[in-house]
Amino acid sequence: MRHVQVTEAKAAFSGLLAAVEAGETVAITRRGRVIARLVPDTPSLAADAFRPFWGMHEEIDLVAPDDRPPEPVATL
Known part of the structure; x- marks a missing residue:
């Protein structure tokens, strides 16, 4: 990990x-x-x-959703 002073970071x-x-x-x-x-962005799925909890079937009643790509968002 690189350490940078505030003044250097601004410049x-x-x-x-990058x-x-x-x-x-x-x-x-x-x-x-x-x-x-x-820090680099690390996208994750909500399912993660x-x-x-998915291994705890007798304790919690959850169903894993299908992993699908995100839907496009309409631009104005």
């Missing part, structure tokens, strides 16, 4: 975003203390949140 923000887009995590520091982190 090189687009470069930091690094994060490539998978790197960047810690933003002020006076040597981490105040924020830029409930997956641990």
Whole structure:
């Protein structure tokens, strides 16, 4: 993980975003203390949140939904 001072982060923000887009995590520091982190986005399905409960059929009555791609959103 790369550590970057706030002043450097302000000056090189687009470069930091490119690094994060490539998978790197960047810690933003002020006076040597981490105040924020830029981390890559990791999309997940809502079904992933409930997956641990699907093995508990006798305790909880849940049915796993079909994994489908998201529907397009209409633009105005």
